[in-house]
Amino acid sequence: MTTSPAQTIRMTVGQALVEFLANQWTVDGDVRERTIPGIFGIFGHGNVAGVGQALKQLHETKPGLMPYLQARNEQAMVHEAVAYARMHRRRATYASTASVGPGAANMLTAAALATTNRLPALLLASDTFATRVSDPVLQQIEMPHDTSISVNDAFRPLSRFFDRVVRPEQLFSIALSAMRVLTDPVETGAVTIALPEDVQAEAIDVPVEFLRPREWHVRRPVPEKGPLERAIAAIRGAERPFIVAGGGILYSGAEEQLRAFAAATGIPVGTTQAGGGALDWDHPQYLGGVGATGSLAANDLAAEADVVIGIGTRYSDFTTASRTAFQDPDVTFVNINVASFDAYKHGSQLPIIADARESIDALSHGLSEFAVSSDYAARIASEKAAWDDLVDEAFxxxxxxxxxxxxxxxxxxxxxxxxxxxxxxxxxxxxxxxxxxxxxxxxxxxxxxxxxxxxxxxxxxxxxxxxxxxxxxxxxxxxxxxxxxxxxxxxxxxxxxxxxxxxxxxxGYASIGHLSETVGSERFGTLYRKQDKATLDFQGSEIxxxxxxxxxxxxxxxxxxxxxxxxxxxxxxxxxxxxxxxxxxxxxxxxSDPLVYAPDGAGWWDVPVAQVSTLPSTQKAYDDYLVEQAKQRPLLG
Incomplete structure (x- = not known):
C-alpha cells in the first residue's frame, strides 16, 4: 500500500473494508467499545483472494487490529456473532464472511434469526463476478428471467440493510450505511454487504479519512410529554396494573430502573423470553415468564390486568399467548418501545416511542406517589409464593x-x-x-x-x-x-x-411430540426410531x-x-x-423421559387443528381448539 499526495492509500476493496471495520467504535453513554472486534470466515473461491487476503495482510502489518476467527459452519458463525451481540447489549458484534453460493446461502437462516431478534450481525457474503466475464462461475445460480440475480439476493427480505458493491467506489457509502444500521437500536438486525469476488480484489484509492477511527453513538430517545402524561394518567387510575418486560430492558441497561420502579409502585412484572433477567427471580414483584410458556402466577394476573405496561417487547404470539393472555374487556395498553413498529403493535392505545431506561425514569418521576392497593399487593405475594412452591416441587x-x-x-x-x-x-x-x-x-x-x-x-x-x-x-x-x-x-x-x-x-423431538398430541397427530414423525419397512413410518419401539x-x-x-x-x-x-x-x-x-412435563402455566399457543378428520384424536383436539380460540382478542388494544 502506498500513500498519495492527495491523502489516499492504494488498497483493494477487501483491504479497505477490513481496515475500515477495525476502526469503528460504538459509544453508549460512558461505554465505548469496538463495534466489530473480529471477523469469522470460511474461505472459498469467492473471498479467499479478497477479504481473506486482507485479513492475512492486516494480521502481518497490524497484528491484533482485526482478529480472524474460524468456524465450521457459516450459519454457526453468525449465531456466535448474534450471541456475542446480546451479551454486549447490542453494542458490538462480529462480521462473518463466506464464499460464493452455498457458503453465502448457509448464512440465510442466521440472517433471519438476527433480524427477528433485533440483534446486529454483519454478513459479508461473497458474490459472483460483477464483470460477468466468467459467467457462469462455479456455484452460481442462474435465473434465465433475470441474470442479475445471485444467491445473495435471498438476503434482501432477511436483512435490515442490503447492498452490493458492484464498483469499488461504492464501498465508502455502503460501508458507512451498514454501520449506521448496525448501531441503530431501531434498525438493527442482519446487515448484508454482497461482495463480488472480482471487486473484492480490485484496487482503489482510499481516502485516509475513511480509515480513521469513527464513533457511532447509540440513541436513547426520551418520551414525548403528551404520550408520557397520558400513560401516567392511565397507570395512576389502574387497580390491577401489570408490566410485560421484554428484551429492550436489557439492551437499554434498564434493569436497575425496572427493579426500583417495581419495588416503589408494587406493580407485578412478567418477562418475555428475551426479557429473562430483567428482574432477579426472587424480586417480590417478579412473577416469572408471561404468555404461552409463562408461569401460572404471571398469567393469572395478566388475565385480570386493567392496564398492561409493555416495555421493550415486540409482543410475539408466545408473549400474548396468541392474544388470549389479557382477558379484561376494558384493558388498556401502554406500550414503550424505541421502535414505532413495536410500540403501535396490536393497536396499543398509548404508545410511547422512547428508550426503555429513559421511559422508566420518567414514569418513576411521574408516579412517585403511586402504589398498588394492599389487596392487590397481597394477591401478588400469594401468587408468587404458590408458584415458587410448584417450582420447588418440580425440581x-x-x-x-x-x-x-x-x-x-x-x-x-x-x-x-x-x-x-x-x-x-x-x-x-x-x-x-x-x-x-x-x-x-x-x-x-x-x-x-x-x-x-x-x-x-x-x-x-x-x-x-x-x-x-x-x-x-x-x-x-x-x-x-x-x-x-x-x-x-x-x-x-x-x-x-x-x-x-x-x-x-x-x-426424538420432545416439544413437537407434545404439540403433535395436542393437535391430534399422536406424535407422528417426532420419534427417532428405525423405519418400519411394512408401514414405512418411524413409530416403532426400536431406538x-x-x-x-x-x-x-x-x-x-x-x-x-x-x-x-x-x-x-x-x-x-x-x-x-x-x-x-x-x-x-x-x-x-x-x-430423560420426554413425557414428564413442567407445571402448567395456563398459557395457550394457537396452532390450527384439522377441521375434519377420521382420527378420533384429531376430532377431540379440534373441539378443544375451538374452546381456546374463543378467548382470542382481535387486537390487544
Whole structure:
C-alpha cells in the first residue's frame, strides 16, 4: 500500500473494508467499545483472494487490529456473532464472511434469526463476478428471467440493510450505511454487504479519512410529554396494573430502573423470553415468564390486568399467548418501545416511542406517589409464593432411572452460580426454562426464542462465552437440536473456549411430540426410531443406536455420561461440579423421559387443528381448539 499526495492509500476493496471495520467504535453513554472486534470466515473461491487476503495482510502489518476467527459452519458463525451481540447489549458484534453460493446461502437462516431478534450481525457474503466475464462461475445460480440475480439476493427480505458493491467506489457509502444500521437500536438486525469476488480484489484509492477511527453513538430517545402524561394518567387510575418486560430492558441497561420502579409502585412484572433477567427471580414483584410458556402466577394476573405496561417487547404470539393472555374487556395498553413498529403493535392505545431506561425514569418521576392497593399487593405475594412452591416441587428428584426435564433443570440450577449463563433456543427446553429457571443476573438467561432456531445452542453458547469470558456458560440442548449443528464443538476445542453442554437425550423431538398430541397427530414423525419397512413410518419401539456422547468425544471434548439409574440426578449434580471446575469444555450426556412435563402455566399457543378428520384424536383436539380460540382478542388494544 502506498500513500498519495492527495491523502489516499492504494488498497483493494477487501483491504479497505477490513481496515475500515477495525476502526469503528460504538459509544453508549460512558461505554465505548469496538463495534466489530473480529471477523469469522470460511474461505472459498469467492473471498479467499479478497477479504481473506486482507485479513492475512492486516494480521502481518497490524497484528491484533482485526482478529480472524474460524468456524465450521457459516450459519454457526453468525449465531456466535448474534450471541456475542446480546451479551454486549447490542453494542458490538462480529462480521462473518463466506464464499460464493452455498457458503453465502448457509448464512440465510442466521440472517433471519438476527433480524427477528433485533440483534446486529454483519454478513459479508461473497458474490459472483460483477464483470460477468466468467459467467457462469462455479456455484452460481442462474435465473434465465433475470441474470442479475445471485444467491445473495435471498438476503434482501432477511436483512435490515442490503447492498452490493458492484464498483469499488461504492464501498465508502455502503460501508458507512451498514454501520449506521448496525448501531441503530431501531434498525438493527442482519446487515448484508454482497461482495463480488472480482471487486473484492480490485484496487482503489482510499481516502485516509475513511480509515480513521469513527464513533457511532447509540440513541436513547426520551418520551414525548403528551404520550408520557397520558400513560401516567392511565397507570395512576389502574387497580390491577401489570408490566410485560421484554428484551429492550436489557439492551437499554434498564434493569436497575425496572427493579426500583417495581419495588416503589408494587406493580407485578412478567418477562418475555428475551426479557429473562430483567428482574432477579426472587424480586417480590417478579412473577416469572408471561404468555404461552409463562408461569401460572404471571398469567393469572395478566388475565385480570386493567392496564398492561409493555416495555421493550415486540409482543410475539408466545408473549400474548396468541392474544388470549389479557382477558379484561376494558384493558388498556401502554406500550414503550424505541421502535414505532413495536410500540403501535396490536393497536396499543398509548404508545410511547422512547428508550426503555429513559421511559422508566420518567414514569418513576411521574408516579412517585403511586402504589398498588394492599389487596392487590397481597394477591401478588400469594401468587408468587404458590408458584415458587410448584417450582420447588418440580425440581425434586423423582428417583426414576429416566428423570424428567424439570428435575434436570433443577439440578443444573442448583449447581450454577449467579453469574452463569444458561443458553437455549428450541424444543421443549425454552418453555420449561421460561417457567422454571431462576435467573439471578441480568445477562444470565440467554434463550433465543424469537426465531427459535434448532442448532443455535452450541454456536450461541460459544458466542456468549466470547462475549463474557469470565462467566461459565451452560448450554442445555436436546438430541434433536444437537444433531442439527454440533460441529462448533470443534471451534471450542481449537480455541480453548470453555462451555458446559448438558445434552438431554430423549430420542426424538420432545416439544413437537407434545404439540403433535395436542393437535391430534399422536406424535407422528417426532420419534427417532428405525423405519418400519411394512408401514414405512418411524413409530416403532426400536431406538436408533446413535451414540451422541461418542460423537462429542470424537471432537476432543471431555464427556461425562450419566447412566440411567435411580442416582441419575445425583450423578448429574456431581458431573456439573466437575465440569465447572474444569478449564476445558465438557459435555454431560443424560437420558430423560420426554413425557414428564413442567407445571402448567395456563398459557395457550394457537396452532390450527384439522377441521375434519377420521382420527378420533384429531376430532377431540379440534373441539378443544375451538374452546381456546374463543378467548382470542382481535387486537390487544
Amino acid at each position: 425434586l428428584p423423582s428417583g426414576l432411572a429416566l428423570p424428567g426435564q424439570p428435575e434436570i433443570i433443577g439440578a443444573v440450577q442448583a449447581a450454577s452460580d449467579p453469574t452463569d449463563v444458561v443458553v437455549q433456543a428450541a424444543g421443549s427446553l425454552p418453555g420449561d426454562l421460561h417457567k422454571l429457571w431462576r435467573t439471578r443476573d441480568a445477562l444470565g438467561y440467554h434463550v433465543e426464542y424469537a426465531f427459535s432456531c434448532m442448532g443455535y445452542e452450541i454456536a450461541g453458547g460459544i458466542g456468549v462465552r466470547r462475549g463474557a469470558p469470565d462467566r461459565d456458560v451452560i448450554i442445555m440442548v436436546g438430541d434433536g437440536s444437537y444433531l442439527m449443528l454440533h460441529t462448533e464443538l470443534v471451534t471450542a476445542v481449537a480455541e480453548g473456549i470453555k462451555v458446559i453442554v448438558v445434552l438431554i437425550q430423549n430420542h 436408533l443406536p446413535v451414540d451422541l456422547a461418542m460423537n462429542a468425544r470424537s471432537y476432543g471434548v471431555d464427556v461425562i455420561e450419566i447412566e440411567p439409574t435411580t442416582n441419575a440426578i445425583a450423578d448429574l449434580s456431581a458431573a456439573l461440579a466437575t465440569a465447572k471446575a474444569s478449564e476445558t469444555s465438557t459435555l454431560i450426556h443424560i437420558n
